[in-house]
Amino acid sequence: MTTTELATGTPLAGAPPAQVEGETGGPPPRRTRHRMSRTDKRNLVLGLKYISPWLVGIVVFVLYPVGYSIYLSFTRYSGMGTPTWVGLGNYTTAFADPLVTKSAGNTLFYALIAVPLGLVVALVLALAMNQNVREVAWYRTIFYAPSLIPAFAMSFIFIVFLNPQFGAFNQVLNVFGGSNVNLLGDPTGVKIAIVLMAQLAAGNAALIFLAGLRNVPKTVYEAARVDGAGPMRQFRSITLPLLSPVLLFNLITGVSGALQVFTEAYIVTNGTGDPDAGALFYMMYLYKNAFGFAELGYASALAVLLFLAGLTLALLIFWCSRRLVNYDVEAS
C-alpha cells in the first residue's frame, strides 16, 4: 500500500504515521518530566489535526458569533457604521415591548402543543416503521416522505387545503355538520394549523426513535412475554425505559426547534404574522427587527434572550431527567 500518495498536497500531509507500540503491549514509553508521553503528544497532535475542521468551525461559527451577539445586544447598530453603546437599553426596551411578550407567548403556545404531540407522533411512526411485515420498507418511505417536502411547499399545500372558500378541510367539516371556518384567519387557528403542519415532518425524529428501538435486544421482549407481560406492559416496562436516552435527545432537539419556529409562519402569513399577530412567533419578530427595521442591536438582544431561554430549558430538562433516563441499553 502506498502510504503517502494520497496525503501529499493536503493539509494533513505532515501527519506522522501512527505508532501503536505505546498502547499494545510494547515496552512502556519513556517517562519524561512532562505529564504526557511522547506517544501521547503525537497522538494528540494527530487527533487535533483530524478534528481541526470542527475546531475552526466552533471558533468561527459558534464562539465568535455568540460573543459578538452579546456585545451587539448592548449597542444600537443598523448594520452600517459602528455600533453605539447603549448599555442595558435594548433589554429594558425588550421587557417593555408588547410585541416581545406577544411573540414569546405565541412561541410558547406552539412549543407546549407541538413538542409533546411531536414526540408521540414520532414514536408511533417509529413503532410502525419497526413492524415485522414484508412491506415495511414502503411504510418507512411513506412516513418519511413528508419530511422531504420543504416547509414552503407544505405551507402552500395547507393554504390550499384550508382555504375558507374551496378547501377540502371545510368539506370534511361540512360532512360532520360544521360550517366553513377560516383557520388561517384566526389568531389561534393559524397556530394550530402550523402545529399540525409540523407533525407531518415527524419522520426525522421517528428515524432517531427507530434507531433506538432497534438497539433494544429482542431477547428482553421474549423474556417478558414468557413472564406473561402483554404488549402494553412490554411497551411501558421495556420499550419506554430503554428508549429514554433517545427520548431525551428528541425532546431537547424538539424544544430547541420549537423555540425557533419561523418558516411556516412566515410563508402562511406572507411575512406579516397576522391575523392579529397570532402567528408572529419570536423568531419572526427577531427577523423583522434585524432585517426589516435594521435594528441589529435590538435583534441581538432578542437573540441573546432566546439563547438563554433555550439553554436554560435544555439544562432544566437534563436536570429533571437524571433519574428517569436509563443509559444501560448497552446490553445489546
Next chain:
Amino acid sequence: MSTMVRTEPPQKHRAAERAADEDQLNRRADGTRRPWYSNVIARVVMIALSAVFLLPLYWMIISALKSDEELAKFPPTFIPESWQLSNFVDAVTAMPFLHFFLNSAIITISVVVFSVVSNFIVAYGFACLKWPGRDLVFYLVIATLFLPFPVTLIPMFDLWARLGLVNTFFPLIIPSMFASAFYVFLLRQFLMQIPKDMLDAARIDGASEWTILWRLVFPTAKPALTTVAIFAAVASWNDFMGPLIYLQDESVQTLSIGLQSFRSVHAQDVSFNLLMAASFLVILPLLILFFVFQRHFIRGITIGGFK
C-alpha cells in the same frame, strides 16, 4: 432483514426462500408462531397512517393538475376532472424557475460534498484515533447540538456583509466545510462499529491514517455517509431562512425563496395550481434521491444506533 438468521442453503429456489422468509416473519424469536391476526391489525393501522402521510403529497399533485376554475370549486374534487399538464409548463415559464433550480443545485451539491468530506474526517478523528482528551472534546461537540443557533444569525450576517459576500452563495456553502455536531455524532456512532483490529492491522502494515481513512474506512462507511449526504441535501435544498437573509437579488435566489417571493410579488394574480406545480418540481429530485437511496439511508441511521 439483515438481523434474520438464514438457515437455508444459498442455492435454494427463490420462491421457496421467500416462503421461508415469510415463515420467519411470522415467528417470534423463540420460534413460536405469532397469531395470524397480529400482522393484520398492524397493517390496518399502518395503511391508515400511510394515507394520512401521503395526503399532502397527493393534494399537491392533484392541485397542480387542476385548472383555475376547478381549483376554486367547492366541494373540491379529489380526482382532477381535466388533467392540465400545461400547468407545469406555465409554472416553469411564469418565473425564472430553471434559474432558481440551477442556483439551488449549485448550493446543494457543494454543501453535500463538503459536508460528507469534512464530517467524515472529523468523525474519524473521534472514532478511530485515540488521543488524550478525545472524549472530553466529544462531549463539547454534543453540547453544541443543544445550543439555540439564532443567536449566531446576526453576527454571521454582519461578517458576510463586511466581506461583501451577501448575494453570493458563499455564506450558504462555506459553513458546510467545517463539520457540524449532528453529522459528526451520527458518523462517529457508525465508525465506532468498525473493528479496531482491522485498523491496527493496516497501521502495522505501514499505512498512514490518511490512507486508512479513504481506502479502508470510506468504503465501509458508505451507508452512514449516504445518510449524511441525504440529510445535508434535504436541509440545503429546502433551506428557507439562509437564502431569505443572504440572497436578496433575484439572480442568485434559490427555489425555496424564489417561489415565495414570486408569490408575494404576484399576490393578486398568482394561481396556486402553478405554485403547486412548481413546488412539485422542487421536491421531485429529493423524492427520487430518497427512493433510490432509501435502504442505505435507513441502514446508515439505524445501524450506528443512537445512544
